[in-house]
Amino acid sequence: MTVEIERARPDDAGEVLTVQRAAFLSEAQRYSDPHLPMLTETLAEITAVIDTVLVARDPRGRLVAAGRGRLDEHGTCHIARLAVVPDLRGLGLGWRMLLAVEAAHAGAARRYELFTGAESHDNIRLYERNGYAIFARRPLDRGPGLVHLAKPAVG
Template structure:
């Protein structure tokens, strides 16, 4: 069983390690080394944990960090979802979906949800579409090539 909880500053090293493992696997699988989460530093992760928004982590009963995701509500009522990562050996077991649901629950006033994922990240795109997200922008963005934006209207 995996428990979903708020990240704490002392989780920063594990979050960085998990993100790198998850996104490096993705970068290699789709030959796309330009994923932004691959260049974050420990200080940047600590700032994200301590900053505005909600950074959630998933831990096993033995304390292993296996999932992470962030939601941040902006002044327009849009909840931006990012940093969704699941340990490579546990992909496909619904952890990404549980993190998404927990972030959505933490931001009930959101009018819309947006996230980005690699355009070649077919597994992630299928996960998001199963959970009601729609692709609305496939532009190449300045954060790196191959990004795709998705949106999900908030359920009222």
């Protein structure tokens, strides 16, 4: 599928929230985990960080994926909220979004880190194929927990 990946605009916040909710609800249903913490993000929270969000649009301009990265003072790029609309899963769009978020911080990042659900086997395989290794597993009060993955930046 041909998509354009670009920085989100302030008026994209509502669509970003919709894509995230659709993607994470689909994953929660797939793995029978109704406690994904990503579902608690609000429109105001997305709006506050919209300048860190990358989005992918299909040829008709529909927002079909989103993701973001935040660089901390130690040179670690924290990747979060990678989301692909459910009907486009498995087409390589998640992989392209991951690479785009990494590239947006290339040169400044010394390390990349991200979290996924402990039962998100497809996500874990995607990240491992892209050089990430499991750094730690974190239990949650509810649900199966999170997996913390990391990889060093190349360059």
